[in-house]
Amino acid sequence: MADPAYRINVWINEERFARLQNSPVADMVREVFAGLKVIEVPVSEEQKDRILKRFPSAKCDTATTRTIELLPRAAKDLLFNLVAENRSVEVVDRFLETVEAQP
């Protein structure tokens, strides 16, 4: 996806980083804020609206960072698992399929 409208930052601790070894996604891990690892998952406008509808407590910072923040921990874990299993950051459609199928 070229120039995504929005992003979800998946913050990477040691445990998550270990799961990405030998995956092409490891090369997409960036370091920000003087040593914090992050993977940026691209999100389209339409996907952003669906995510905010499914997770009302989440917020889209349209002014500063253009990121979707405050997704519940379980949702972020699912997103990371999809990234690790699919060896790709293009996982938001599958993420939405999963969470929208849940009651």
Next chain:
Amino acid sequence: MQAGSVDNTLSPHGGKLVERLADPAVARERLGRLTAIPVKDQTARECISIAYGFFSPLEGFMGRADVDAVVHRMQLANGYVWSIPIVFDLSEQEIAEYGIRAGDTVLLTYQGQPLATLDVEEIFDYDKEEMARHVYGTTEEKHPGVRRTYAYKDRFLGGRITLVNEPVFNPPYDRFWLTPRETRQRFEANGWKRVVAHQTRNVPHSGHEWLMKGAWFNAEADAILVNPVVGEKRVGDYIDEAILLGHDMLRQAGYFREDVHTVTMLLWDMRYAGPREAVFHAIVRKNLGCTHHMFGRDHAGVGTYYDTFAAHRIFSEIPDLGIKPVLTLEWWYCPECAGIAYEGLCGHKDKRQAFSGSVIRSILLDGVKPPRMIFRPEVFDVVMRCADEYGFGTPFVTEEYLRNRRPVFTLRPLDAAERRQAVG
């Protein structure tokens, strides 16, 4: 002094610190004869704030003339600047059932205990949509302040209140509760003549820390008063305990010297009124004795309702309040400067790494410890301790926290209050 003119810098708004506290023994004598009206959380908090003078010169809930002047001219009927209506709402049916008439004195109760008397000077209605349009600049119900306005019942009772039962603040709030009089006494005891206020509802990250340090330099201040608002919470907010103890930790861990920093709290339900709320915050902190108040980007804003710097511009559009606004731009992490940098100084804007409060919360939600450059480890540790001790495992407000949190304050039966006063 002419209404609306400048007070001397350290005087309260309106020139006199309001204190409306009754002797419990005297109060109990009268209370049995009064109609008791249970009040909601917001009204209880506002009774306490009015009675101790946080809202000076207000002596009670506003009548129609004050509400009308606030809504349309952002001032009280007497001309003093005021930006947010402070009202007590009841339904017409409740007023009929209680038999309340103008001229009556009623007893407001909370937690099943007496709280304050209200001398009902008038009962009136007001167009809530008109109120919302002027105060919030929108009538959209998704704005939390508008929603709060629309939730008011259909009648308002204006009149002076008198606190008859002083609240007892529970740990850890008891360490941070100071009345305006006590706050001023602390400033005086510490020799602080220039104090800059920091309004917050967040656990501090380095952007907040540097906002405060920058304002301290800018104001040539003796000290910083961190004054978090404690009021209605929403799911996903930081829990109040983490906010207060996190800020206090910045000083305990030495990021601020002991003699330049203090933390107290304000009972207030955020209206998210952007520039109008900025004016309100300035007035309240003036009443605490502050000489300066810092305002960052999007102060007290929500969504995209207000321009990023609307709260900066408003202070040039109103009479001098006697508390100086310290207007600040953004602080960010700059990989070129290899540190926290200020928008007004850093020439690497295209490489900046902005961190909003939401970004930091997102990191914590992921269970990741942020680098000390952007979030102090001592603050992280105390926030996580608060999660265990007060937050049912998380530093963020949950439904469980809303249901079962420890109360901020408790009202005791009046005879216990009398005994407390006698001992005191």
